[in-house]
Amino acid sequence: MRKKIIRSFMITFLISFLLGFSVLYAVLYMVFLENQRSEQFHELQIIEKMGDDDQEGVGKYLMENDSRLTIIQTDGTVIYDNAVSKIDENHLQREEVQQALDTGKGSTIRKSDTTKQNYLYTAVFDEEDAKVIRLAIPFQGISQSWMVLMPSFLVAFLVALSTVWFISKKMATSIVLPLQKISQTxxxxxxxKEKIHFEEYHYPELSEITVAIESMNEEIGENLNQLEKQKQIRQEFFSNASHELKTPLTSIMGYTELLRTHTIxxxxxxxxxxxxxxREGKHMTQLVNDILMVSKLESEEYRAPxxxxxxxxxxxxxxxxxxxxxxxxxLNIVVDCQDLYVYANKGHIEGVFENLISNAIKYNVYDGTVSISCYASGKNxxxxxQDTGIGIPQEDQEKVFQRFYRVDKQRSKVISGTGLGLSIVKHIVHFYKGSIELESKEQKGTTITLSLPILVHTIPED
Structure with missing residues (x-):
């Protein structure tokens, strides 16, 4: 990663340098060109004020300095050129000549057909003598000056390149080192299983990473704890299920053996x-059905009609x-039930009513009361x-919805049941995304309230 960061810095520097160099070259070129034009226009203004003989004398002088002076009539005829004794070609269509005739002065850069060199042409129109005076000098842009500047430019480039490389190396180290510490941690x-701690970093992005990792670690810890709890629940479930199934099987086998050996x-x-x-066979069948019901309700793929x-x-x-x-x-059973219709699985609704009413009866007292009320609340x-039974101790109230959990172990031996009733009720409530509440006091009774969003107000005719 460090090498990649340094490489990225160097590539960015080179691209930026080339772009900067191109802009600088263009600016210098335009400045140099504008200066050359200004100088030539100034010279042309001086030549324009001279007489014909003086102009030819100046032309000879300019020729020694590799500059061309050309005098052109308004019809394009060349009447004087210090580089060529006679020019038959008409110069009226030359761009700089046209500009001079139109605006008083003109300028262009092109290769000369006569000398085959690149020239900067400037021209002015002499209104008094009705002629165009043109001056041309060889023009190579800033190439010659650039060769002079090249050594200094190379030195500056190498210094800048070395500086960028050093800075990029330092920055790469400052970026990579915290990542290495994070990785090591x-x-x-x-x-x-352990709480993770990171150092405080100056980079907000690294702080976001460390906070995210700490959050993920806590979430993983919670998931592991949940998996461990689920593992314990499964172990307890299989242990309790095998015990609950073994009891009626043992009883059935004992009675069957007595009958088989004609002892009785x-x-x-x-x-x-x-x-x-x-009776034991019926109990075992009910137990198996209850186990299957819980298993179905826990499955995410379970679909009920x-x-x-x-x-x-x-x-x-x-x-x-x-x-x-x-x-x-x-028992006195008091019922207050509105004429309601729900859209749900009939087996589920029967299971909820049956388990709650069965518990309210089994764990009640003699001459007690069971109150059942059912009403609408919005879509729920x-x-x-509610019963007037023995109640549930405070410490057991959160556990009664667990599978096979029985509050009074001694009394549970007398009162028949699978220990799955309230667990089935809880799973059905969760299946319909409802809620369940339990209130209980020992020797006072228990009240369980369910809210299920399954109510319908109109029944389709079909």
Whole structure:
């Protein structure tokens, strides 16, 4: 990178020098040309005031100094030329002659047809004698003067080139050195695991780079922590899932072995064993279905079929299903549900209602109350399920939405469940980009409120 910076500086210098040299050359050329023209016009004014004999005498003098003096009539006929004794060619169409006849004086640069040299021609019109007096000198621009200046120019060029090279080297070092320090700091830091610190630099661009790297390092650290947490969650999930599946399987295998070996022969006991097998099989099926539901909801590619659903019909159907449990605990279920329609997956809506109502019943007290309210708020359906049950300790309230988390381990052995109910509810709420709130006090009860943006106000006829 240092070499590239130095090379860029040198190329920039050379281009700038060449451009500057071209401009300087053009300016000097124009200044030199204008000076030559002014001098020649001044000489012509002096020659114009002389008589014919004096003009010819001056012509001889000018010839010795390699200057041409030509006198031309208004019709273009050359009546005198100090370089050639006789010129038959008409000079009326010469540019400087035309300018002199039109404006009083003229000037041009071209190669002479007679001497085959480049000349600077200047001409003035003598109105008194009705003739054009023209003076021409060999003109090579500033080439001759430039040869004199060339040694000084080369010295100046070499000094400037050396200065630019030295400065570019110093600047390249000042730019590259901080980058090397930044690179060394990155290599010696465990990215994502350690906080990275950089020196303060005078260049705002480098400060932007270091700030961006520090921000990226913090983001990588957060992502690594998140991955570690997800890893722990997966490990806990598989551990809990295997444990939850192993329990009913062990029970099924035990009862099946008793029946297979005919250890139990009493028909009533056999029926009781079969009932246990069926119940554990149903529990295991529910557990597998819940696990699959959570897995689907966590997948970014999961797409569920939607339809227009009557919330009241879903709620009435579920309450009928919980009738036996309600009567067993002598619960008072209070329902306040508006006649709402939502556009969602029916299985999801049933899953939300079922898990929340099931928990409100299972973890309630005898003669308790379950209040269910469902109403519209803008485009959102608000569902609130409140119970008068045992409540959830403050330290467990953030954990109850985790998979397989059970608050009261001892009571969980008595109360059936997969430990996935609230986790499924949370995943469904997130699937619909809604929100969920939990309020609970021990021995007072629990209130869970959902807000889902799935409400529809008009139902299509088809």
């Amino acid at each position: 990155i290599w010696t830091t465990r990215i994502g 022969t009493d028909p009533k006991q056999v029926d009781r064993c079969l009932e246990h097998v069926a 939607f339809s227009h659903i009557s919330v009241r019909e879903v709620l009435d159907g579920l309450l009928e299903r919980f009738k036996v449990q309600q009567e067993k605990m002598n 359906m608000i569902l609130k399920v």
